[in-house]
Amino acid sequence: MPDDSTDTTATAGQRITALAAGHPWVAEARPAPGGVLLVTPHPSATAVLPAPGPLVREHLAHWAEVYEWVYETGEGRHADDLDLSGWRASDTGEPLPAAHMRDWVDRTVDLVLAQRPRRLLELGCGTGLLAHRLSPRLDGYVGTDLTDVAVDRLDAARLPRAAFVRAAAHEAEAPAVRQAMDRVFGPGVRPDCVLLNSVTPCFPDLAYLAAFLHSALTTVEDGGTVIVGDIRHAALLEDHFGRVERARDPEAADPDIAARVASAVAEDRELSFAPAAVHRILADHPRTVRMSVHARTMAYDSELTRYRYDLVLHVGPAPSDPSGVRQSAWQGHAGEQLPALLHAALSPGPVVLHSIPNALLTDVPDAVTPHDLRQALNGADAAVLLDAGNPRMLAVAAPARWAPAAAHAPVRAPVGRLAHEPLPAFVRRRLPEVLRDHVRRAEPGAVMPRIVVNDVPAGAVR
Numbered sequence: 001m002p003d004d005s006t007d008t009t010a011t012a013g014q015r016i017t018a019l020a021a022g023h024p025w026v027a028e029a030r031p032a033p034g035g036v037l038l039v040t041p042h043p044s045a046t047a048v049l050p051a052p053g054p055l056v057r058e059h060l061a062h063w064a065e066v067y068e069w070v071y072e073t074g075e076g077r078h079a080d081d082l083d084l085s086g087w088r089a090s091d092t093g094e095p096l097p098a099a100h101m102r103d104w105v106d107r108t109v110d111l112v113l114a115q116r117p118r119r120l121l122e123l124g125c126g127t128g129l130l131a132h133r134l135s136p137r138l139d140g141y142v143g144t145d146l147t148d149v150a151v152d153r154l155d156a157a158r159l160p161r162a163a164f165v166r167a168a169a170h171e172a173e174a175p176a177v178r179q180a181m182d183r184v185f186g187p188g189v190r191p192d193c194v195l196l197n198s199v200t201p202c203f204p205d206l207a208y209l210a211a212f213l214h215s216a217l218t219t220v221e222d223g224g225t226v227i228v229g230d231i232r233h234a235a236l237l238e239d240h241f242g243r244v245e246r247a248r249d250p251e252a253a254d255p256d257i258a259a260r261v262a263s264a265v266a267e268d269r270e271l272s273f274a275p276a277a278v279h280r281i282l283a284d285h286p287r288t289v290r291m292s293v294h295a296r297t298m299a300y301d302s303e304l305t306r307y308r309y310d311l312v313l314h315v316g317p318a319p320s321d322p323s324g325v326r327q328s329a330w331q332g333h334a335g336e337q338l339p340a341l342l343h344a345a346l347s348p349g350p351v352v353l354h355s356i357p358n359a360l361l362t363d364v365p366d367a368v369t370p371h372d373l374r375q376a377l378n379g380a381d382a383a384v385l386l387d388a389g390n391p392r393m394l395a396v397a398a399p400a401r402w403a404p405a406a407a408h409a410p411v412r413a414p415v416g417r418l419a420h421e422p423l424p425a426f427v428r429r430r431l432p433e434v435l436r437d438h439v440r441r442a443e444p445g446a447v448m449p450r451i452v453v454n455d456v457p458a459g460a461v462r
């Protein structure tokens, strides 16, 4: 005689499998050894185009909730134009020093103004650290953010020749953004600069980054720029978590630290990528785009100075042939003579001086910090960059407009990880929750198997 209770359990298991398999976010569900229900997400649930799928929308909504909470709490609000809420050091959890954050903002303002914009569209503008400082210097400013609280606050600030709307970073071409630009820039007039600063960590994956880049590059006027600031460098993730873990546990053995770093990298919930990932995306873009990769040159040594960088994407052909730019490996050294050595190495221009060891990331003799270089340049027409082949090295281009020519430095394959994408881990956490709720609505009291998500299909980088 078959055992009735076993039959009922088997039937319940089959019903649960069928319910999971029928969920629109699931491509396949099947039982696997160990009482596990193995589910494969439907590609449309994790796609970014033509419109973000439901799991991508949930990822965006998660970050919107985080920032709604951060801005509403306002624990780091110094003034209406200086809300530093959320800016904390990863190792101590303490707020980053306000003077450092002012330097951080000022360096971004410098980078943006160096591109000589008149009409700026900022995506992910937050509470307006940049909008407050940039908009008085421009003919028009349109800002967007995922959070109502940021948009409402900036609306209430009544900045002249500015408008703010709720929209996501991939929506530069959305009607609400276009209407705001029509009001501020004039009907149909394009921005000559699209800015996205410190927002890519909230992106789900490279496919979303690609969607944002294509839409921003399509929106901006010929000869304009797309500036992507404060990017976490994927090739420096181990350095970042190594420093965090060592600060937390100075006495731990090296192998223990290495194991903790590996798991911190795997579980990291923010997007990081190397400039090479953007090169790949740009290869598919129909417009001519030249890219320069800028070092952060703040005085204070923090994770924002060490492990982050800015990209400037120049839309349109080079003013003249970049192969005429002299490429020279740095032979100088640190110390008091740095200004004179740098001055000598930079003439005659145009020149890219590469392979300069970054003292924040290497302990080789004669390494210099990005801040040392900025100070030594003393306002000269030059840009402090990341070396094209090695994220632990720096470069200087002079005059600054030749910064994209640094990419032509003697070709050395970029070292290290191309990207860390948080979406797959998000889907592994979130999809089982959604399926458990879905099954329990149909089968109240069902004993749920452990749901494990099979590989998330990689988002197609457009």
Ligand SMILES: C[S@@+](CC[C@H](N)C(=O)[O-])C[C@H]1O[C@@H](n2cnc3c(N)ncnc32)[C@H](O)[C@@H]1O
Pocket: 060, 063, 064, 067, 068, 123, 124, 125, 126, 127, 128, 129, 130, 144, 145, 146, 147, 150, 167, 168, 169, 170, 196, 197, 198, 199, 202, 203
């Ligand atoms: C760290 S703050 C940066 C704010 C501002 N850009 C700055 O540099 O001060 C990140 C902001 O990005 C917004 N954000 C996150 N994901 C976004 C997305 N996909 N599209 C648009 N805004 C986003 C958040 O709401 C938050 O206001």
